[in-house]
Amino acid sequence: MKHFPGWYGYVDGQPVPLHEVYGALGGIVVGAGRHRVEMRYRPSSVYWGAGLTLTGSLAALAAGYLSFIRQTH
Structure with a gap:
């Protein structure tokens, strides 16, 4: 994601895109139910x-x- 280089999002172990939230935060869209949500920082x-x-x-x-x-x- 261009706003957050090095950040990666995962839901239930699968990569998902990060979205800009409120102009300064990163967020992940998750459906209803129980999920494991991870955000990892791995800059090059x-x-x-x-x-x-x-x-x-x-x-x-x-x-x-x-x-x-x-x-x-």
Whole structure:
């Protein structure tokens, strides 16, 4: 949804669209009866950040390992 990037809605485990409510909130349309309603926040920036953190950590480990190898020879 363009107003709420990263937010996803689910009813009974099935994805459903989010709707803008009162100009500032996100809402889900649900029929009568008992349902399990979920709203999850999964922005793509979190996945990009995790990937970059992993890449940086691996690069730092490789640099440390290479430095250790050079000092021992």
